[in-house]
Amino acid sequence: MSINDWLQERFDIEAVKSFAAKKQVPVFFGSVWYYLGGVSLFLFIIQVLTGILLALYYQPGAATSYESVKFIVSKVEFGWLMREIHSWSANLFVFTIFLHMFTVFFSKAYKKPRELTWLSGMMLLLLAMVFGFSGYLLPWNELAYFATKVGTDITGAVPFIGEFLSKLLRAGDDVSGATLTRFYSIHTAILPLVFIVFLGLHLTMIQVQGMHIPESMEKVPENKRKMMPFFPNFVLRDLIVWLIVLNIIALLAVFFPWELGLKADSLASAPAGIRPEWYFMFMFQTLKLLPAHILFIEGEVFGILLFGLGGAIWFLVPFLEKPKYSRLWTAFGVGILAYIITLTVWGYLV
Amino acid sequence: MTDSNHSQSSHTKTTSRRSFLDALFGVTLLGWLGAMIYPVFRFLVPPKRPDLNVSSLDAGLVASFKKNTSKIMRFGRKPVIIVRKKSGDFKALSATCTHLDCNVQFKQDTEQIWCACHNGLYDLEGRNISGPPPRPLTQFQVNLKDEKIFITKGEGV
Numbered sequence: 001m002s003i004n005d006w007l008q009e010r011f012d013i014e015a016v017k018s019f020a021a022k023k024q025v026p027v028f029f030g031s032v033w034y035y036l037g038g039v040s041l042f043l044f045i046i047q048v049l050t051g052i053l054l055a056l057y058y059q060p061g062a063a064t065s066y067e068s069v070k071f072i073v074s075k076v077e078f079g080w081l082m083r084e085i086h087s088w089s090a091n092l093f094v095f096t097i098f099l100h101m102f103t104v105f106f107s108k109a110y111k112k113p114r115e116l117t118w119l120s121g122m123m124l125l126l127l128a129m130v131f132g133f134s135g136y137l138l139p140w141n142e143l144a145y146f147a148t149k150v151g152t153d154i155t156g157a158v159p160f161i162g163e164f165l166s167k168l169l170r171a172g173d174d175v176s177g178a179t180l181t182r183f184y185s186i187h188t189a190i191l192p193l194v195f196i197v198f199l200g201l202h203l204t205m206i207q208v209q210g211m212h213i214p215e216s217m218e219k220v221p222e223n224k225r226k227m228m229p230f231f232p233n234f235v236l237r238d239l240i241v242w243l244i245v246l247n248i249i250a251l252l253a254v255f256f257p258w259e260l261g262l263k264a265d266s267l268a269s270a271p272a273g274i275r276p277e278w279y280f281m282f283m284f285q286t287l288k289l290l291p292a293h294i295l296f297i298e299g300e301v302f303g304i305l306l307f308g309l310g311g312a313i314w315f316l317v318p319f320l321e322k323p324k325y326s327r328l329w330t331a332f333g334v335g336i337l338a339y340i341i342t343l344t345v346w347g348y349l350v
Numbered sequence: 351m352t353d354s355n356h357s358q359s360s361h362t363k364t365t366s367r368r369s370f371l372d373a374l375f376g377v378t379l380l381g382w383l384g385a386m387i388y389p390v391f392r393f394l395v396p397p398k399r400p401d402l403n404v405s406s407l408d409a410g411l412v413a414s415f416k417k418n419t420s421k422i423m424r425f426g427r428k429p430v431i432i433v434r435k436k437s438g439d440f441k442a443l444s445a446t447c448t449h450l451d452c453n454v455q456f457k458q459d460t461e462q463i464w465c466a467c468h469n470g471l472y473d474l475e476g477r478n479i480s481g482p483p484p485r486p487l488t489q490f491q492v493n494l495k496d497e498k499i500f501i502t503k504g505e506g507v
Contacts, residue, residue, distance in 0.1 A: 167396065168396075287468060
């Protein structure tokens with residue numbers, strides 16, 4: 001009796017197989033974008049694995065964090081590799097999710113019936129950014145310390161609940177060792193749990209609804225469309241891409257290592273050239289450019305309200321877009337993308 | 351007739367009994383959820399730490415403080431930047447930028463206070479003169495006594 005038969009006698013494995021096999025991937029010039037979701041998933045898996053390894057040595061606390069990371073990268077065998085892979089893969093993770101999000105946006109794949117896939121995807125992007133923000137503090141170095149001070153202070157400017165939120169995040173009035181343990185818990189326990197729930201939702205919905213068909217292909221009759229079975233054809237291609245990505249990470253880890261820098265000191269002046277991670281740069285640069293007061297509110301509050309509004313609109317695109325104004329939304333997306341790229345580059349040049 | 355009347359009244363009786371039980375169940379559920387969530391929520395809020403009630407800070411000997419230099423020291427829990435000007439005078443200001451909470455630094459070439467995070471600039475009176483800071487830095491009083499520097503709350507030299 002084959003394993004398959006043995007399993008079939010216990011539950012309907014054929015149904016599971018046909019569920020996995022039913023998805024088809026459209027073959028066209030944009031097929032390459034269909035790898036981005038898979039790559040993001042792969043990078044998340046790398047994050048989980050290297051994160052678990054780092055947690056074996058990492059000790060959260062104002063007196064131990066910096067020292068334990070130093071220990072990992074200098075004493076533990078291949079510790080440097082694990083940390084470099086974790087940092088690089090984290091950056092690529094956010095990058096591919098952003099790319100994935102924009103390709104989905106511009107191909108209008110969020111339209112009915114995929115609104116919930118878009119919402120869960122946006123949640124995953126948001127969570128990835130919080131992952132990045134919370135992880136950035138963990139080495140407890142100067143750069144991370146001040147970036148976190150700024151980041152949590154920005155939270156404090158949110159109308160009404162800001163001060164409370166900021167206190168909740170900082171575990172007090174200021175960034176301290178208590179903030180560090182809180183961020184550690186958020187980074188390694190809370191976020192992974194929440195992330196996996198949304199990831200499960202996201203993937204299930206994609207599997208149930210199938211891949212989005214590009215508009216150019218919608219006019220072609222169904223039996224004439226060029227399609228490729230997701231399993232095993234596309235999955236095998238996915239695996240090759242994952243292998244390439246892993247090699248890229250290894251190269252980056254070896255040739256472009258992240259510095260640990262100086263240990264955080266609450267009595268040191270913020271160093272020149274302080275900056276957050278690149279995916280917060282456009283917001284950081286905007287805050288830098290805003291004057292102290294706009295109309296009757298403080299510049300930073302204005303900036304936060306602006307980003308909050310922009311984020312909410314972006315989240316709700318599937319519900320806000322009317323077919324009549326489809327092109328207008330594309331133009332809006334191009335504008336946002338151009339804004340993000342310009343401000344990011346500007347932030348690094350100045 | 352009597353039978354159907356009877357069954358109808360028993361029907362309304364069960365519905366009202368059911369809706370009563372539903373409501374009771376709902377209220378119990380809410381109470382139970384509240385009893386679960388409230389302690390967790392309170393746990394997340396960090397306990398208040400008492401103020402250190404520091405009234406003055408001994409910043410060391412005047413002689414050990416070179417002209418045109420600065421030092422950041424802790425006044426209670428908050429950092430204070432103490433500057434000795436080229437002229438030899440002292441200034442003490444809150445070291446926390448009013449924009450987004452970074453620690454400021456003393457710019458020796460222009461005798462100004464600068465925040466590296468978002469390019470905020472203050473003069474030595476603490477006034478926000480350019481960049482994003484919305485408010486001036488709080489001034490502290492500097493007293494010299496027996497060749498020693500003492501920082502206390504309140505404005506002026």
